[in-house]
Amino acid sequence: MRDLLVSGGDFRALEDRSVNIPGDKSISHRVLLLAAILPGPTRINGLNEGGAVQALKPALQTLGVRLEEKDGALTVTPPAGGLRPEGVYRFNLGSSSTAARLLLGLLSGLGIPAVIDGDASLRARPMDWVVTPLRQLGANLKYLGIPGRVPVLIENGRLRPGQVRLEVVSAQASSAILFGAFAAGQEVEISLVAPSRDHTTRLLRHLGVKVEETRESIKIVDVNYPPLPEYQVPGDPSAAAFLAGACVCQGGPAKLTVEQVCLNPTRLGFFELLGECGVAIDYADIAERYGEPVGNLRVGGFPPGVRPFHVDQVGRTHAMIDEIPLAAALATLIPGTSSISQAGELAFKETDRLQSTRNMLRAFGAEVEATPDSLQVRGGLPLKAGVVPSFGDHRLAMAAAALACALPGRTRILGGECYQTSFPEFSEKMRYLGFGVHLSEGAAG
Ligand code: S3P
Numbered sequence: 312m313r314d315l316l317v318s319g320g321d322f323r324a325l326e327d328r329s330v331n332i333p334g335d336k337s338i339s340h341r342v343l344l345l346a347a348i349l350p351g352p353t354r355i356n357g358l359n360e361g362g363a364v365q366a367l368k369p370a371l372q373t374l375g376v377r378l379e380e381k382d383g384a385l386t387v388t389p390p391a392g393g394l395r396p397e398g399v400y401r402f403n404l405g406s407s408s409t410a411a412r413l414l415l416g417l418l419s420g421l422g423i424p425a426v427i428d429g430d431a432s433l434r435a436r437p438m439d440w441v442v443t444p445l446r447q448l449g450a451n452l453k454y455l456g457i458p459g460r461v462p463v464l465i466e467n468g469r470l471r472p473g474q475v476r477l478e479v480v481s482a483q484a485s486s487a488i489l490f491g492a493f494a495a496g497q498e499v500e501i502s503l504v505a506p507s508r509d510h511t512t513r514l515l516r517h518l519g520v521k522v523e524e525t526r527e528s529i530k531i532v533d534v535n536y537p538p539l540p541e542y543q544v545p546g547d548p549s550a551a552a553f554l555a556g557a558c559v560c561q562g563g564p565a566k567l568t569v570e571q572v573c574l575n576p577t578r579l580g581f582f583e584l585l586g587e588c589g590v591a592i593d594y595a596d597i598a599e600r601y602g603e604p605v606g607n608l609r610v611g612g613f614p615p616g617v618r619p620f621h622v623d624q625v626g627r628t629h630a631m632i633d634e635i636p637l638a639a640a641l642a643t644l645i646p647g648t649s650s651i652s653q654a655g656e657l658a659f660k661e662t663d664r665l666q667s668t669r670n671m672l673r674a675f676g677a678e679v680e681a682t683p684d685s686l687q688v689r690g691g692l693p694l695k696a697g698v699v700p701s702f703g704d705h706r707l708a709m710a711a712a713a714l715a716c717a718l719p720g721r722t723r724i725l726g727g728e729c730y731q732t733s734f735p736e737f738s739e740k741m742r743y744l745g746f747g748v749h750l751s752e753g754a755a756g
Contacts, residue, residue, distance in 0.1 A: 312703065315727025315738065317712050318747030319696055320719030328558075329568040330740055332551050333357075334544030336733050338510050338573065338603070339364040340409045341486065342542050344417055345514065346387035347376045348394065348494055350538050356384045357544035361705075361733040363407040370402040370414060374423075394423060401426040401462070406433050406661060406732065409483050411461060412441045416487030419450035420494030422469040426455065428462040432703070437659055438463055440484040444475035445491055448499060470495035474502070480629055480656060482507035482577075485529060492531045493520065500530040505625045507632075508577040510603070517602035545573035545605040549633045550734045552581045553709040555610040556637045557746055559590055560644055560717035562612040566591070567744070574604045580630025581638060582608065584622065588645065589614045619647035619690060628653045636668040636710040639686050643677040644717060646691030655684035661704040661732075671707050674699035675714060675722075696720030705732035712737075716746045723751070 334357035343364065346353035358364065368378055375390035402425060404411040415427045415438070428434075439459040442452050451466035470491050477484055485501055489511045492499035505526070512522045512529060521533035551569040558567040574594050586592040591611030597604050619642065622628055628651065631638060635651055642649035657664035669681040674697065678689040696718045701708035708727040715722035728750055730737040741748035 312726040313728040313753055314751040315701075315708060315712055315724040315730070316749050316751055317715035317722045317724065319716045319722060321747070327566045327568065328744060329570060330554060330744060331570045332546040332554065332572065332740070333361070333734060333736055334359045335547040335573045336361060336363055336549070337409065337482070337508060338514070338544050340367065340413055341511055341514055342544065343367055343371070343387065344413055344490065346539065346542075347371050347374065347389050348417070348421070349389070349536055351540065352386050352388040353539045353542060354384050354386045355542050355544065358385050359544065359547065359733070360735050361731060362405060363409060363732050366405040366407040367410045367414065370404065370410070373400050373402070394421060396423060396425070399424045399426065401428055404429045404433060406430050408433060408436050412438070412483040412487040413490050415441055415463060415465065416445065416490040417494050418465050419445045419452065420470050420491035422467055423465065424467055425465050426462050427465070432661055434460050436460070440477070440479050440481055441487040444477060444484070444488050444501070445470070447475050448473050448488070448491065450491070470497050470499070472497040472499060474500040476502045478504065480505045480507050480625060482510070486511040489515065489529065489531055493534055496534045498530070498532045498534070500528060502528045505629065506577065507629045508575065510575065513575070513602035542601055545600060545603055546571045547734070548572050548574070548578045548582070548608070550737070551608055552634045552637055553713055553734065553737065554740055554744060555582070555585075555608070556641055556710070557713040557716045557741060558744065559585060559610060559612055560641060560713065562614075565612065567610050569608045569610070571605055572608045574606050574608070577630055580627050581634035582610070584620055584631060584638060585610065588618050588620055589616065613644070617645050619645050619649040621649065622651045623653060625653045632656070633706055635686070636664060636671070636706050637713060639668050639672060639679065639688050640710040640714040642688035642690045643672055643675065643679070643692075643694060643714065644690055648687060648689050650685060650687045652685035654686070658683065660706075662702045662707065664704065664706070667702045667704060667707055668710070671699055671701070671711055675718070694718055696722040698723045698725065701726045701729055703729050705729045705734070709734065709737055712741065712748055716741075716748070
């Protein structure tokens with residue numbers, strides 16, 4: 312992995328700018344997997360090119376799905392007669408927990424024997440959130456290594472209809488069960504502690520599947536398999552957040568417009584938070600596309616007198632779950648103490664993100680405390696450019712880069728190339744916006 316080098320402090324956005332961003336990572340995972348089981352080909356435009364989504368492709372090809380790239384679109388054609396592999400394959404989903412959990416749900420629903428596995432970081436992440444409810448619905452799943460972790464063996468047996476309760480707030484977990492239910496053609500009801508991002512139910516509804524949803528439950532009924540000939544993935548609001556975050560720190564009246572962003576309310580927590588701090592935020596030209604609200608997002612800079620923030624409700628935390636390292640980075644520039652609580656699930660991301668965010672920000676000289684479920688940041692103190700860790704976590708690398716752009720001097724973000732997991736165009740887009748962000752010399756490892 313190469314480092315990310317940032318020359319900061321010499322940027323002033325004098326003019327308004329516009330930028331486009333990659334397709335949403337969560338939606339890309341979902342549409343790619345669904346296309347593999349729907350009848351007929353699906354042409355997907357704007358699929359996220361990051362490592363996490365790409366990790367699904369070899370698995371689908373092994374299952375007999377044809378993937379053809381042409382004119383920037385990917386056409387996904389399932390094998391005639393559906394997915395029926397000749398052997399029991401081991402799928403390595405790298406570090407992508409979304410890919411691993413959703414594929415586990417889908418193959419359990421179809422009763423296709425396989426082993427779901429990943430790299431060392433994925434092997435450290437909890438799978439029981441998905442395995443336990445799938446087993447309650449009749450899936451035959453076995454841990455082959457450490458209990459609760461991949462590798463997991465799926466044995467014969469299809470899902471049956473039923474009800475399950477999810478004890479964690481996780482869109483990956485609820486979606487894995489929904490994928491299983493959909494693939495099995497069974498009615499399943501999931502009761503929830505709190506809602507999280509709802510892309511799966513929006514996509515299923517767009518297909519014509521009947522889904523009943525409240526804040527406490529999701530029920531999939533009347534399952535059918537209509538074709539989805541075309542899909543346009545909207546821009547990733549999490550990717551937008553890192554570009555916006557870098558611009559916001561510069562202050563001033565210039566506005567950044569991010570075009571064609573998914574404006575699903577379950578994803579906008581970071582932007583809502585900026586609005587509460589006094590940053591000008593608006594959403595324009597909103598239209599519903601394939602069941603998702605999509606539009607242009609406009610973000611201003613930190614105003615004079617920007618206010619510290621407190622996020623303490625689980626729904627709000629989840630609406631910005633991937634942007635918490637970035638929010639904490641911005642908080643270091645806001646005079647006063649900001650806090651984020653109810654964020655215990657960050658312990659189970661690519662890194663233990665509360666601890667790793669604290670350590671990354673401390674490397675800039677920031678005053679940050681972390682508990683098992685919260686972060687407190689004392690902002691407005693002097694910070695310094697220097698050498699900071701990313702811990703191989705893409706959200707940390709991009710949060711560090713956004714902050715480093717505001718600090719005079721050169722920052723080296725160790726292993727910062729990991730931004731390619733979700734946003735391979737990140738450093739190019741940052742340069743396009745006028746920031747000094749480059750990868751270090753040397754071969755990518
Ligand atoms: C995702 C859900 C979130 C998020 C992750 C992608 C998804 O995780 O952090 O990057 O695609 O469903 P949770 O499972 O904690 O909601």
